[in-house]
Amino acid sequence: MTSPLSPEYESPREPRPTLSRQHSSGSLPVDDTTLSPKSPRADAFLSASTPDIAQSPLTPLPQRLKSSEIPGKGSYQRSSSVGTRSSSPAPFAGNFDEPRQIILGSFAPRVSVYASVDTEEFVQGKGFNEGFRELLRPYGERIPGKVVARDSVGASKTWEDFGIRIVGPDDGQPYRTPSAEIGRSVNGRTSGPRDSTSSAGNSSSPFEKLMDHHLRTEEIGARSQHNGHIDSYSNAQRSPRTSSTVYPLYLRKFLSSMLMVPYETFCHPVACIIAVSSRNPSPIETLRQLYNQSGRRIPAFVGPEYLRYYVLIHDEEQDDITKSTALFDLMKRHFGLHCHLLRLRSSHCVQSDDDSIEVPPSYWLTAEDDLSQISIIDYDPDNPSSHYIFDSDASAIRSFLREMVTQSIVPFMENRIMTWNDQVASRRRGLSGRFISLSKRFTAFGSSRSSSSPSSSSSSPSTNTNYDPHLGIYPSSTPEATMRTLADYAFMLRDFRLAYTTYDVLRTDFAHDKAWAYHASANEMSALSYLLIPPTSPSARPSRPTEAVTQMLDTATYSYLTRCSLPFGAIRTLTLALELLLHHHHSPRNNNTPSSTQAAHHGAKLLELNILTPLSQAFLTERIIHCYDQSPPFSKHHKQHKRQTALWTLLSASTWLRIDKPTQARRQLAEARRLYAELSSTSTSTSTSTSTSTAQQLPAESMFPFWTELERKLGPAAGPSMENEEGGEEEGGGQGLALLEPGLGSMIQTQVETERLNEVSVPPLSPRTVEARGDPLGLGAELRSGDGRGDGFE
Amino acid sequence: MSYYFTIINTRDAPLFELEFGTSKAGGDGAARFSPEARAMNPFIVHSSLDIVDELRWGKDAMYLKRIDQFSSSHISTFLTPTSIRFMLLHLPHPPNLAPAFIPSPGSYPPFTPYTSNPLSSSTSSASSSSTFKSSTSGAGSIANNPASPQTEEAIRLFFWDVFEVWIKATMNPFQSMEKVLGSPVFKQRVLGAGRKYL
Numbered sequence: 001m002t003s004p005l006s007p008e009y010e011s012p013r014e015p016r017p018t019l020s021r022q023h024s025s026g027s028l029p030v031d032d033t034t035l036s037p038k039s040p041r042a043d044a045f046l047s048a049s050t051p052d053i054a055q056s057p058l059t060p061l062p063q064r065l066k067s068s069e070i071p072g073k074g075s076y077q078r079s080s081s082v083g084t085r086s087s088s089p090a091p092f093a094g095n096f097d098e099p100r101q102i103i104l105g106s107f108a109p110r111v112s113v114y115a116s117v118d119t120e121e122f123v124q125g126k127g128f129n130e131g132f133r134e135l136l137r138p139y140g141e142r143i144p145g146k147v148v149a150r151d152s153v154g155a156s157k158t159w160e161d162f163g164i165r166i167v168g169p170d171d172g173q174p175y176r177t178p179s180a181e182i183g184r185s186v187n188g189r190t191s192g193p194r195d196s197t198s199s200a201g202n203s204s205s206p207f208e209k210l211m212d213h214h215l216r217t218e219e220i221g222a223r224s225q226h227n228g229h230i231d232s233y234s235n236a237q238r239s240p241r242t243s244s245t246v247y248p249l250y251l252r253k254f255l256s257s258m259l260m261v262p263y264e265t266f267c268h269p270v271a272c273i274i275a276v277s278s279r280n281p282s283p284i285e286t287l288r289q290l291y292n293q294s295g296r297r298i299p300a301f302v303g304p305e306y307l308r309y310y311v312l313i314h315d316e317e318q319d320d321i322t323k324s325t326a327l328f329d330l331m332k333r334h335f336g337l338h339c340h341l342l343r344l345r346s347s348h349c350v351q352s353d354d355d356s357i358e359v360p361p362s363y364w365l366t367a368e369d370d371l372s373q374i375s376i377i378d379y380d381p382d383n384p385s386s387h388y389i390f391d392s393d394a395s396a397i398r399s400f401l402r403e404m405v406t407q408s409i410v411p412f413m414e415n416r417i418m419t420w421n422d423q424v425a426s427r428r429r430g431l432s433g434r435f436i437s438l439s440k441r442f443t444a445f446g447s448s449r450s451s452s453s454p455s456s457s458s459s460s461p462s463t464n465t466n467y468d469p470h471l472g473i474y475p476s477s478t479p480e481a482t483m484r485t486l487a488d489y490a491f492m493l494r495d496f497r498l499a500y501t502t503y504d505v506l507r508t509d510f511a512h513d514k515a516w517a518y519h520a521s522a523n524e525m526s527a528l529s530y531l532l533i534p535p536t537s538p539s540a541r542p543s544r545p546t547e548a549v550t551q552m553l554d555t556a557t558y559s560y561l562t563r564c565s566l567p568f569g570a571i572r573t574l575t576l577a578l579e580l581l582l583h584h585h586h587s588p589r590n591n592n593t594p595s596s597t598q599a600a601h602h603g604a605k606l607l608e609l610n611i612l613t614p615l616s617q618a619f620l621t622e623r624i625i626h627c628y629d630q631s632p633p634f635s636k637h638h639k640q641h642k643r644q645t646a647l648w649t650l651l652s653a654s655t656w657l658r659i660d661k662p663t664q665a666r667r668q669l670a671e672a673r674r675l676y677a678e679l680s681s682t683s684t685s686t687s688t689s690t691s692t693s694t695a696q697q698l699p700a701e702s703m704f705p706f707w708t709e710l711e712r713k714l715g716p717a718a719g720p721s722m723e724n725e726e727g728g729e730e731e732g733g734g735q736g737l738a739l740l741e742p743g744l745g746s747m748i749q750t751q752v753e754t755e756r757l758n759e760v761s762v763p764p765l766s767p768r769t770v771e772a773r774g775d776p777l778g779l780g781a782e783l784r785s786g787d788g789r790g791d792g793f794e
Numbered sequence: 795m796s797y798y799f800t801i802i803n804t805r806d807a808p809l810f811e812l813e814f815g816t817s818k819a820g821g822d823g824a825a826r827f828s829p830e831a832r833a834m835n836p837f838i839v840h841s842s843l844d845i846v847d848e849l850r851w852g853k854d855a856m857y858l859k860r861i862d863q864f865s866s867s868h869i870s871t872f873l874t875p876t877s878i879r880f881m882l883l884h885l886p887h888p889p890n891l892a893p894a895f896i897p898s899p900g901s902y903p904p905f906t907p908y909t910s911n912p913l914s915s916s917t918s919s920a921s922s923s924s925t926f927k928s929s930t931s932g933a934g935s936i937a938n939n940p941a942s943p944q945t946e947e948a949i950r951l952f953f954w955d956v957f958e959v960w961i962k963a964t965m966n967p968f969q970s971m972e973k974v975l976g977s978p979v980f981k982q983r984v985l986g987a988g989r990k991y992l
Contacts, residue, residue, distance in 0.1 A: 647841035679806065700811075702836040
């Protein structure tokens with residue numbers, strides 16, 4: 001688009017569409033602040049965008065975008081996440097799968113799409129059945145090139161991996177199936193639909209199904225590696241401790257199931273795209289209708305004050321460009337600067353076409369959508385598993401999204417942050433704000449003391465607090481809701497310092513109002529944003545000990561779980577805390593406890609809460625192993641927490657076994673055997689045992705029953721007819737490891753053989769052990785109970 | 795409260811293992827570990843040796859107090875001058891005495907064989923609400939609270955008694971410091987100390 005960089009952009013006029021006047025009347029007085037043309041921010045954006053993008057959009061697109069396409073391409077594509085897809089292995093881009101990157105990516109601004117009927121028809125003609133948002137979605141997840149955002153102190157930061165999430169207008173709204181299904185209902189106190197998903201059996205929820213699919217794919221990957229096909233999937237960077245490669249996917253799918261809830265605004269739309277095509281007979285009228293829709297189709301607790309972005313899609317093949325240009329000029333006059341003319345070809349592109357390129361897969365689909373895609377692929381292998389579009393279309397979409405993000409969405413959010421920070425937050429933070437909150441507290445205290453009956457006490461707080469205890473929300477226009485939005489915007493633009501201070505203020509306010517869901521969320525986010533504050537500037541870090549973080553996390557977990565019955569929130573809190581602490585090497589040491597150990601403690605806490613499905617337990621156990629594995633070495637030759645690592649590896653083996661995943665269980669058991677053997681070779685070298693059996697290498701004789709039971713379940717439990725197959729599979733796993741780590745692989749290989757020996761000659765057990773051997777894992781009962789999980793193990 | 799007591803030598807091998815239950819407050823002195831928990835105990839204690847390794851150089855006292863926790867089982871340690879470690883695993887809610895875990899349809903098995911305590915409300919900053927006070931009263935009894943000073947003191951006395959017996963046992967010229975202690979007298983004495991203090 002010509003506009004934003006042309007002189008028009010510098011007009012001091014508020015870039016709001018004229019149409020929005022009717023809606024902005026009852027809202028916060030923030031509209032009159034504009035993007036000042038003289039602000040250095042505008043310059044920053046001018047320099048950030050490449051000069052070729054600044055050209056007129058009316059010139060042919062392909063040449064223009066070659067340059068901006070390149071930086072995105074290599075790092076965006078990833079080794080195929082769906083193993084059955086036959087897409088060529090793309091170069092694995094360093095940190096794309098880093099948990100920290102996933103976490104940052106998951107809190108991306110949501111942009112909802114309102115497209116007119118003719119637009120949807122146009123896009124469906126190109127082969128995208130879900131319409132315009134399906135076409136945009138994969139490109140929005142990763143905006144090519146750098147995106148510059150300014151923080152509250154005016155320092156600009158550049159992000160290479162910025163993205164937005166393109167959603168449909170109704171996506172993520174709570175009346176869809178709640179995807180907290182990995183959280184189990186606690187004490188049965190959950191809402192109806194969630195109960196139904198959990199009672200339907202854990203194997204049937206989309207999330208579990210999807211993970212199951214990928215775990216199987218991982219097994220196939222390991223096996224095909226054995227056959228000599230080293231595909232990129234298994235070649236991905238595995239941690240030396242052979243943790244599951246599915247984990248990044250698990251984390252991503254878990255985080256992509258966030259819902260639109262009142263107490264946090266991450267899933268509320270930051271902007272919406274209102275699209276109309278050149279085929280429309282009355283485009284301006286349609287845009288007007290869509291605009292009205294965009295105010296009505298959101299839940300009441302979502303503030304209607306978000307950015308509207310208007311797009312005209314021009315059909316390159318059938319429509320006249322001069323007409324479209326004229327219409328576009330009209331649009332700009334009506335709606336202001338947030339407009340774009342997107343030129344697309346209308347014909348359906350197939351792979352054999354000249355300049356066809358594959359549409360990249362989108363990584364942030366919800367589990368349900370992802371699963372339906374996979375099932376389509378599995379059902380019909382001839383079906384083209386991926387879409388193709390023309391190269392020119394792809395570059396047009398990329399440049400459109402980049403322009404929208406860098407010139408409209410990010411400035412809009414910065415503008416909001418600045419305004420709210422000035423008008424709401426600083427007033428609250430200042431001296432008078434303290435007085436206000438103090439006096440509020442006093443009056444509330446007095447009223448609660450004077451009124452003994454619960455009915456009057458529930459009505460009296462409404463006079464001095466903005467919280468609506470019946471609906472459980474703060475209306476979107478209250479200072480509390482505004483500050484929450486401010487903090488979330490700051491978090492999404494990665495100004496974690498501002499986010500932290502704002503959440504910190506909100507925590508106490510919400511606790512005082514007994515808005516527990518808000519309270520939990522504010523505690524969670526303040527802990528997370530504290531952990532995300534970059535360590536480069538030690539002076540900028542608020543001087544709070546990490547004990548405070550632990551306490552915030554505990555409070556968040558308790559509020560989520562006990563007060564609000566929101567297991568999803570509790571799981572997210574502790575999972576993300578684990579990931580962030582794990583990579584938080586700069587934390588001031590607290591009682592000599594390294595942060596990775598703290599991470600492991602949070603993980604263990606989450607396991608104890610007993611809200612995870614067995615599958616999530618298995619993944620989390622692997623992460624805890626990773627945590628202990630990361631702890632700094634005790635001395636040069638002595639690794640800290642080696643015994644803990646060994647314990648959790650063993651637990652992980654038994655967890656995988658519990659959910660009927662023998663491949664993963666075998667891998668972990670082999671690892672545990674190696675660890676315990678290492679431990680005993682360094683410490684119990686004088687052991688009198690002369691047997692070479694690996695079980696004998698355990699430090700204590702009383703450990704045998706657990707171990708042998710595990711081995712029995714994994715190994716020879718299958719009948720003699722199954723034995724060959726089982727053995728072959730085992731060997732496959734061993735070989736796969738051998739390719740990854742030659743030394744370790746051969747070690748495991750020999751151990752696999754010793755395991756076979758064990759199968760033949762069970763080590764002598766003391767009478768006590770035999771007695772205890774009945775069923776130490778409690779697996780037999782589970783298998784026999786026939787709940788569908790244990791099939792194949794009898 | 796159920797106890798699993800073990801003496802671990804410098805090479806991480808157990809020299810002595812014993813399970814017993816509380817004799818206070820009407821307890822019959824029998825351990826009430828579930829079979830799963832019983833199989834897990836040695837692994838838990840073994841992994842806590844990591845924590846002992848961390849703490850042993852920083853503290854003067856031989857009694858290291860409660861050092862670790864796995865799910866609801868706690869581990870206390872006593873370190874002899876010769877780096878022999880007395881480890882005591884104590885589980886406050888034996889599974890068959892704790893409120894039974896009633897599996898509702900569609901629920902998942904707990905991760906550990908140990909029952910977990912109800913989430914304590916002491917972590918929350920504003921636990922003024924009256925509805926949550928009742929939930930914590932279940933774990934209130936002092937004898938069952940592994941973190942209380944009373945428990946700590948009782949375990950200290952127990953450890954010192956065992957230490958005394960252990961010195962006598964290892965002064966036997968036919969007994970090596972690094973060999974398994976099979977003496978029935980020693981076992982009786984440890985059980986006696988357990989009855990007396992725990």
